Amino acid sequence: MEALEGLLTGFQIAFSFHGILFVLIGVVVGTLIGMIPGLGPITAIAVMIPVIYGMDPTLALLMMAGVYYGAAYGGAASSILLNAPGVSEAVATTFDGYPMAQQGKAGKALAIAAISSFVGGTVGVILLTFFAPTLAKVAVSFGPPEYFMLMLMGLTAISSLSEGSTIRALISATVGFMFATIGIDAQTGTPRFTFDSPHLTEGIDFLVVALGLFALAEVCSLILNRKERLTDQKNIGSLHLTKKELHEMKGPMGRQSILGFLIGVLPGAGGTIASFLGYLTEKRIAKNSDEFGKGSVKGVAAPETANNGSSTGAFVPLLSLGIPGSGTTAVMLGALIVLGIQPGPMLYQQHPDVFWGVIASMYIGNIFLLILNLPLIPYISKILKIPRPLLISLVIVFCIIGVYGISFNTFDLYLLLGFGVLGYLMRLVSFPAAPFILAFILGGMMEQSLRQSLTISNGSLMIFATRPVALTILILSILSLLFPYFQNRWQKRNRIRQGL
Amino acid sequence: MGNGADVSHRFHLLYLGWWMKVLKTTNQKIALFLIVLSIVYLILSFRLPPFAYVPVDSDVVPISLGFLLLFLSVLLFFKKDRESEEGQSNRAIPKQEILILVAVLLFILLYIFLLERVGFILVTTCFIFVCSWFLGYKKWVINAVVSVLTPILIYYLFTSFLQIELPQGVLPI
Numbered sequence: 001m002e003a004l005e006g007l008l009t010g011f012q013i014a015f016s017f018h019g020i021l022f023v024l025i026g027v028v029v030g031t032l033i034g035m036i037p038g039l040g041p042i043t044a045i046a047v048m049i050p051v052i053y054g055m056d057p058t059l060a061l062l063m064m065a066g067v068y069y070g071a072a073y074g075g076a077a078s079s080i081l082l083n084a085p086g087v088s089e090a091v092a093t094t095f096d097g098y099p100m101a102q103q104g105k106a107g108k109a110l111a112i113a114a115i116s117s118f119v120g121g122t123v124g125v126i127l128l129t130f131f132a133p134t135l136a137k138v139a140v141s142f143g144p145p146e147y148f149m150l151m152l153m154g155l156t157a158i159s160s161l162s163e164g165s166t167i168r169a170l171i172s173a174t175v176g177f178m179f180a181t182i183g184i185d186a187q188t189g190t191p192r193f194t195f196d197s198p199h200l201t202e203g204i205d206f207l208v209v210a211l212g213l214f215a216l217a218e219v220c221s222l223i224l225n226r227k228e229r230l231t232d233q234k235n236i237g238s239l240h241l242t243k244k245e246l247h248e249m250k251g252p253m254g255r256q257s258i259l260g261f262l263i264g265v266l267p268g269a270g271g272t273i274a275s276f277l278g279y280l281t282e283k284r285i286a287k288n289s290d291e292f293g294k295g296s297v298k299g300v301a302a303p304e305t306a307n308n309g310s311s312t313g314a315f316v317p318l319l320s321l322g323i324p325g326s327g328t329t330a331v332m333l334g335a336l337i338v339l340g341i342q343p344g345p346m347l348y349q350q351h352p353d354v355f356w357g358v359i360a361s362m363y364i365g366n367i368f369l370l371i372l373n374l375p376l377i378p379y380i381s382k383i384l385k386i387p388r389p390l391l392i393s394l395v396i397v398f399c400i401i402g403v404y405g406i407s408f409n410t411f412d413l414y415l416l417l418g419f420g421v422l423g424y425l426m427r428l429v430s431f432p433a434a435p436f437i438l439a440f441i442l443g444g445m446m447e448q449s450l451r452q453s454l455t456i457s458n459g460s461l462m463i464f465a466t467r468p469v470a471l472t473i474l475i476l477s478i479l480s481l482l483f484p485y486f487q488n489r490w491q492k493r494n495r496i497r498q499g500l
Numbered sequence: 501m502g503n504g505a506d507v508s509h510r511f512h513l514l515y516l517g518w519w520m521k522v523l524k525t526t527n528q529k530i531a532l533f534l535i536v537l538s539i540v541y542l543i544l545s546f547r548l549p550p551f552a553y554v555p556v557d558s559d560v561v562p563i564s565l566g567f568l569l570l571f572l573s574v575l576l577f578f579k580k581d582r583e584s585e586e587g588q589s590n591r592a593i594p595k596q597e598i599l600i601l602v603a604v605l606l607f608i609l610l611y612i613f614l615l616e617r618v619g620f621i622l623v624t625t626c627f628i629f630v631c632s633w634f635l636g637y638k639k640w641v642i643n644a645v646v647s648v649l650t651p652i653l654i655y656y657l658f659t660s661f662l663q664i665e666l667p668q669g670v671l672p673i
Contacts, residue, residue, distance in 0.1 A: 050664060167576050171534060174569045178541060181565065185558035188551035192558060193544060223604060224597055226635055389635035390646060393628045396608060401654060404615070405664050413612040417605070429530055451556040459555050 003129050010356030014364055018059055019357070023365045026063035028372065030070020035383055036391065037078045038218035040087030041071035041311070041328045042437075046210045047398050049335055050405030057339040058354050062361040064335050065315075068328070069121055069362065072271065072311040073369050076113035076304055077381045081106055081236075088163075089271035089307050092279040096292060096299025103295055107237040107378070108245070112300045114373040115241075116253050120305035121366040123257035124264070124312025128319075129359055131265065136320035136348035136355075144452035145463050147323070149473035150267075151446045154317075154325050155439055156477040157268025162432040166484045169435045172426070176436035179204060180443025187451060199411040206334040208412050209440050211399045212419025213426070213433045214327075219395055220424040226388040236378045245297050252282045252302040260306030264313020267325035268480070271307040278306030312362065319343050319355065323442070327434035330441040338406070531577035538573060542566035600635075607631050619669015624651035 013019055026048075033044035044067050052060035075090035080097035093113065100109040142150075159169035182193045183203030194200040256278040263274040282302035283292045292299045314329045322344025324330040336343055341354060348355045373380075386394075403416050423433055457463035464470050545562035611627045629647035637643055658664045 050658075051662060054663070165579070167572055167579060171569065171572045171576065174565055174572060175537075178562070178565050178569070181562050188554055188558045190549055190551055190558040192548060192562065193541075220601060223601060223635065224593065387632075387637050387639075389632040389637035390628075390643065392604075392635055393631040394646075394650065396604075396611075396631070397624055397628060397650070397654075400608075400611070400615075401658070401666070404666070405658065405662075408665075410612050410616055413615070414609075417608055417612065421605070429526065447561045450561065451554075454556045455554075 003133055006133065006352055006356040007129055007360055009353060010358070010360030011363075013058060013353060013357035014062065014361040018056075019062055019361060020364065022059045022063040023066045023361050024368055026066020027070035027073075027365050027368050030067035030072075031074035031369065031373070031380065032383060033067075034071030034074025034086065035077045035381065036386075036395075037082065037084045037086045037384070038222055039215060039395065040075060040089065041068055042210055042331050043215040043218075044068070044071040045328070045331050045335055046207055046215065047402045049207055049338055050402055052335065052339060053406060055339075057341050058357050060339050061336065061341060061354060061358050064332065065358050065362060066365045066368075068332060069308065069311055069365060070369060072121075072308050073114070073117045073373060075307075076117065077110065077377065078384055080109045080113065080300075081381055081384060089275055089311075091272070092275040092303035093300060093307075095279060095303075096294070096296045099293065099295035100300065104237050105295065107239040108241060108297075109295075109300050110236070110377045110381070111239040111241055111374060112245070112249060112297060113304045114370060114377065116249060116256075116301040116305040117308040117373075118366055118370040119253045120257045120260055120308035121312055121369070122363065124261045124309040125359065125362045125366065127258070127261050128312055128315055128362070131316045132320045132355075132359065133348060134320075135316060136345045139321050139345040140349070142321075142345075142469065143467075144449040144456065145467050145470040146473065147321075148446060148449040148453055149464065149470045149477065150321060150323050151442045151449070153473050153477040153480065154267040154323060154442065155435065157266070157480045158326065158435050158438055159268070160480050160484045161268045161273060162434060163272075164430045164432060166481065168431045172431050172433065173435035173439040176209075176439035177443045177446070179209065180440045181447070186444075186448070197411075199409065203444075204415060205403070205407060205412060206331070206437075206441050207406060208403055208416045209419050210331045210334070210437055211402055212416045213423035213437060215395060215399050216416065216420025217423030217427055217433070219392055219399075219420070221427070222388065222392050222395070226392065236381075239374060239377070248297045249301040252278070252298045253305045256282065256302050256305040257309040260309025261313035263306070264310030265316045265325075267317065267323075269310075270314060270326040270328065271310050274306040274310035275303035278302040315358075315362075319358070320345065320348060322347070324438065327437045330438045334441050527579055528577055531573045534573035534576065535570060538566050538569035541569070603634065604631065607634070616667045617669065619671050620666040621651045621655050621671055622669060624654075 014023065029048065030041070030044050033039050033047070034041065045064060048064065048067050052064060055063075072089065075086050076093050076097065079085040079090040079093040080101050083094050083098040083101075085091045085094050097109045097113065100106065155173050156170075159173055160166050162169045180203070182200055184191050184194070184201050191201060256274075259281070260274040260278060263269045263277065264271070279292075279299060279302050282298050283289050286292065286296075286298055288296070311328075314324075314326055317323050317325050318329045318333060320343075322333070322342060324333045333343065341347065341351075399416065399420075400413055403412050404410075426433055426436070453463050454460070464474055542563065545559050545566050548557075548559040548562070550559075551557055607627065607630065611623055614623045625647045628650060629643055632643050632647070633640065655666055658666050
């Protein structure tokens with residue numbers, strides 16, 4: 001019942017005039033940026049950071065959360081209309097969304113996406129309401145060793161679950177961590193790797209890394225694909241869904257909202273895995289599974305529900321432990337720290353108004369998104385018609401303003417460009433960027449908790465083995481690293497059996 | 501199994517062999533670069549000045565990271581894996597396109613260089629117009645309107661709403 005009480009206080013904040021206004025701004029901006037091909041939640045959050053600078057923290061957090069799940073909604077539009085998923089979370093939506101659009105049923109596909117996003121998001125928030133405080137209560141007893149291990153598990157999990165090779169992902173994470181060590185060491189005051197540059201003494205701002213690795217690297221891909229003829233849907237068709245179609249969506253929406261949420265809670269797994277898994281499980285259990293891939297209603301509903309469920313689920317570790325489990329929530333954490341909010345069990349205890357305000361605002365935000373998206377989608381999706389060259393120039397300008405707006409020096413802009421080049425080169429040789437950004441943002445916290453742990457134990461690493469919770473998490477992290485190895489062997493054996 | 505299947509099987513093996521040969525070299529090239537990087541990082545870490553009054557000094561984490569990267573790079577060096585096809589097709593970029601990427605990079609460098617010297621509005625207007633035109637947007641009237649209006653709008657929003665000063669530069673505003 002405590003959760004309901006908390007939620008009530010939360011609604012008082014979220015239902016204030018300013019609360020509603022900023023949630024609305026957040027979800028609209030999030031949807032718009034999320035729709036632009038290539039730009040996902042990470043870029044959306046990052047470019048909004050200068051805007052929230054100096055704002056009231058609670059309202060800013062409400063807005064940023066809106067940007068975050070709004071972007072998860074918006075991703076579907078370019079998948080369905082252009083067959084060009086903006087981010088990997090939206091890839092599974094193209095499988096059936098684009099065929100539907102080709103059949104002249106783009107409006108239906110967009111409506112299905114909006115409704116299932118709403119259900120996924122809302123069920124996710126309901127589960128979040130009960131999960132987050134419970135976890136926060138457990139986490140109060142956690143000390144530095146447990147926190148260190150939790151963050152380590154986040155990194156190993158994201159590395160073993162990311163696309164491509166685990167070694168590459170681990171290298172990404174290690175290099176990301178290395179960049180986090182630049183600057184004055186907080187404990188001893190020793191300048192590390194600053195090369196006597198005054199610009200580096202405070203370390204590199206996470207915004208520079210996030211916008212460089214994600215937005216600018218994507219600009220390079222956009223430049224290369226700028227001439228791509230995008231088959232554009234002139235007529236979106238009716239948004240109206242028949243009773244039969246609505247009935248068909250029920251099953252996938254019910255299952256995938258819960259499954260997606262649980263995947264989102266897990267460290268390392270995020271919207272991409274949730275949406276693919278959602279699509280595949282629904283395809284497997286469907287009676288009419290041959291319809292999948294040809295414009296099936298379920299094929300659009302499943303990944304969209306799962307994606308939005310998981311993006312809400314990812315808020316559980318972020319809010320209650322203060323530890324992000326994905327690249328996107330890591331950038332979100334960075335934004336919270338800019339606001340002066342340190343999420344975690346202490347936030348729940350000392351600032352329950354902020355904690356519950358955010359959760360309550362997510363109920364409202366999801367309703368806004370549904371109301372906005374259903375009638376307005378045909379108009380909002382006009383943003384996809386911006387000519388590519390113009391879009392590219394504008395995205396570059398937004399990245400530059402985003403960084404300049406909080407650092408006010410051109411040194412960071414050169415760094416931004418450097419990370420853009422690095423991000424693009426990493427793509428070329430298949431090194432994932434998400435472990436990099438997660439390690440970069442967690443790096444400082446991990447080092448701090450490691451050193452605190454070792455101070456407690458007088459330098460003995462045994463502290464991680466003698467505390468049961470820390471040891472359990474350590475074992476889980478090691479297991480998560482072995483997972484791809486066994487998966488590989490299993491796949492190989494299957495391949496041999498199939499005669500390949 | 502017929503003869504046809506046999507041939508296709510052999511072809512498949514050849515194909516696999518070709519993949520591995522190409523990829524092994526890219527893996528090794530990247531690994532070599534990373535090994536050098538980790539050694540440089542380790543040298544810098546070992547040279548960090550010691551601080552006597554803490555149990556865990558500031559060089560512990562960097563040194564561990566350096567060795568970790570060294571270890572992972574060696575693993576990568578000896579790893580023979582098939583890379584995703586996407587990565588391969590990504591890398592096959594025509595020379596002309598690389599030149600375009602480099603040109604845009606230079607535009608951005610120039611933009612950053614001039615930003616504080618000439619001012620946000622002027623430089624941004626020029627950048628949006630030139631960059632869009634260069635990338636193939638030939639409707640110059642629309643381009644000009646967007647290039648002029650966007651920076652003015654952003655400048656106004658930032659300075660009066662968000663109280664964030666953008667470089668004013670030579671324009672008397």
